[in-house]
Amino acid sequence: MMSGFTSALVLSWRRGTLYLVRRWATRLTLYAILVAWGCITLYPFLWILLTSFKSRWEPYHNPFGLPERWLLENYPYAWRTARTGQLANNSFFVAVTSTLIAMSLAATCAFALSRFRFAGRGLIFSYIIAGLLIPGSTRLVPLVIFTRQLGLYDKLLGLALIYAVGAIPFNVFFLVPFMQTIPREMEEAAIMDGATMWQVFLRIIVPLSQPALVTMATFHMLFCWNEYITALLLTASPKNWTMPVGMEALMQRFGSNYTAFAAAMVLSFIPAILFFIALQRYVVKGMAAGALQGL
């Protein structure tokens, strides 16, 4: 009996140790995987950051190591030559204006589609959602011609409007289910008190849809900041270039001055990354919700 107890103890100890060893091996593997992908993700950014602190010709003999001397002179040079300030300004203007327009257009539409029942409601909803299936690049040629006719060509406001309208299908798709979950009681009480549709929309529906609206606005801001091809095709004069368009054009101008170009790139990465880190819980929540909704 004694020996049985001992052997059981030994066995359980062995099991325990084995379990612990295996557990630690597993944890270690998990961390190794996470860190490995972290390096793969971080490395290109780190490389460009290090390059931006090097002197003009250093990358040729020292492309990967730390800078021999940490120089800041590339940044003022890039700021002046790349006119990064103006590019950022344009991108910022487009992003903010476009987000305001996008949210207004989508929210009014979604309000009508989610809070009322009327003939053709489902049809209009499908009509808008159909836009999700259209690849953005298929309407580029007509847009170039059409925006010229409408006087929207080579104007930042025109670009903002095009972005905002392009986002309607996704935003409506996202907002309608959200607005449908808002309880009707408040709305009914407001109606009793004599509120108009407009008042109900502004005072009840918009404030209660705030989480969804903030998420979508964050997405849209990032989209506008980063979008390239439409901005390239719909702007002609360099003074109306947005960040990506200007940077692409400037890569040629910088020629072999890699370090200055790296500095310009760092300058253009920073705002989007900071903006994302500040608002990441909305982005992450929205991504997850949007994708899970797609099921």
Add this chain to the structure above:
Amino acid sequence: MNRRRIMFRTGRYGSPLGILLFLLPGVGMYTLLELYPILQSFAYSVIGWQGMRPTWQYAGLQYYSRMLSDSVIPKALGNNLRAWFLYACVQIPVASLLAYALSRKVHGASLFRTLYFIPQVTSATLLALLFRFLLTTEYGLNELLRRLGLGNLIRPWLSANGVVQWTTNLPDAWVGVGFWVVVFLAAISGIPEELFEAAQLDGANAWQELRYVMLPSLSGILVFANANAIINALGAYIYQFVMTQGGPLHRSETLASYTLYWVWPRAHLPDWGYASALAVLQFALGIAGSVLVFRVAGWSKDRVGV
């Protein structure tokens, strides 16, 4: 639903006119700037062109017959297929592995998640420039290989046949990993923790847990991810367009980047009629892809009961 209708000064709440006024800006703008241009694309592909001006004379299906003998289109579709392969067979598996690892209560999980997501919020154009920079032959990756004594691996990464087709597609697969990690993590948080605990009690190791607990519970979202892979692969163009302009010799072209080749020429005359026809082809393939995806998704829903 209670359809109480109450009278107001301004008319009935929810009157047809009121609803119409709320719908009009969004639906109107959408029709004008989103759908109408698509219809124009269709029209542009069957009319004659004088330079960059449409003549509005019906010109038959000349652009479509030209497509049949255009040897770039098969090359481009081949690259779309490569993009799909990288999304479906590299990006999604890597993302699900990372999401599993992050869901196992590791330290710094949110830090990793944020880090993985960063490429997603930076401009694709700038990332493409960055990779062009890193892969150009004078210095960058090749220099690194040389220093590591791997000189025989040195390649002209952005021009060699059989290489450039992959290097132009890889960055986008890399970027998307962070997105799917976030989505998969959200889905994993919906899996009851008891399932994992039960598996652990039964002595399942991490791999078995991943394979037999997590993946089956995620089948719905995985179908969605694969559906997206098809649609994204069809629409891929930005890395090709910025890194190599689809070249050299159209080697790294995708369908969309080839469309842009005719829309926005760098060293030749544009051909907006042909570009429109290519856009229509892309549109048709996109719709076909989406239908296929919904079919497959529907099929798997029946099968796995998600």
